[in-house]
Amino acid sequence: MKLLLTVFITLLFSISLTAQKKVLIFHETEDYRHESIEDGIQAIQQIGDENNFKTIVSRDSNFFTENDLNSLDLIIFLNTEGDILNMEEQTAFQNYMDSCGNFFGIHAAADTEQDWFWYGELVGAYFTGHPPIQEAVINIKMPQHLTVEHLPEPWERRDEWYNYENIGSGLNILMTVDENSYEGGENGDFHPIAWFQNYRGGGKSVYTGLGHTSESYSEPNFLEHLSKCIEFATMD
Template sequence: MHKFLFAFVFSILLSLEMAAQRSVLIFHETEDYRHASIENGIQAIQQMGDENNFKTLVSQDSNFFIENDLSSLDLIIFLNTEGDILDMEEQMAFQNYMDNGGNFFGIHAAADTEHDWSWYGDLVGAYFNGHPEIQEAELNIKMPQHMTVEHLPEPWKRVDEWYNYKEISRGLNIFMTLDESTYEGGENGDFHPIAWFQNYRGGGKSVYTGLGHTSESYSEPNFLKHLSRCIEFAMMD
């Protein structure tokens, strides 16, 4: 009797845990240039899912957006996507997902995606506008109490490919900026955002980090913690 009761309770708890498990899409389609670090990024995020109780789905096929129920997803990650990758029907499905409370997290080249779709540019917060060679730079932490960056040193020195941006949206909540005096090739001047978030009108969040070009990034503890916490933050109510 006790064994039956224990098994019954365990089954109920397991069912509740499975029902509560969040679901995250790692989308990584590219049109022309493809980052060598994408596979490293997928593996890193999958490990985060194992450690933080979220299920990961992985796709590099934009048909996913019309062949699946996006409402079941707690977050869609654009991992180093690049180019014009969504057709009009897929765009409509993604926008509908966001309009109904969905969440978005763009990593690095997500800002070099869908340049001709103004809605997407507004969602990300800025478009890519070139970059200098990979080099070390200093990042300034603008929201030091925020969970996505509170673990980072001030300033944070690291090596990556540093994007310049055009059409930076107003009203972004800036996590970090780049100090252009610490590297060569910056074109945004004294105010060079590199990671931020905004609350989307549908009720969800849009989070973006410009970090994550290099394969080495995805084994770097500070960056991985930043990435993991951006994912967690994006899914918070």
């Protein structure tokens, strides 16, 4: 009887290990580097500890060709910036997405690989500039969606508000920022700031324009937004 119990417990433990999801936090930059990146890494690692997913952290684009990306449930671009992937690494990343991979871009992920058309479509838009950090009002456009259902409506917070170009027509808009509530907006009455789309390879692409400041990564509402974005992106 004890032997059977031991075998059963071992089997359950093995299943739990197999079920643990793996998330890559990728944070390479070319020129400008956000001071908040380390805060973001620590915050996502803490979210992983609380939600039973394993985090792998890399600042080196060689990771994309030196590792089996298909073992990952999600690749996060955390405030990445610039032209950081060579052609071989781009191919590896695209193959991952084409094989039901999932992507989550945070803030400056939209200021990454500006000359790579495929990546722009994956993220959903490209960064064009921003005014100084300031308070602004966010409108929740899909209040019942997992990633934003916990947020107040409207949501007022302080961050760096990106302006965007080449905004995809098929995006599911989670939040918009009200340009009447701050100075320097250039997208007009419709200014998306977080969205998702189903990628043609079968996975998901999620993006949030929030997350410039270090303070963001100790802000409960934003941390919950990150946690729920990761949960949503890795759902089967």
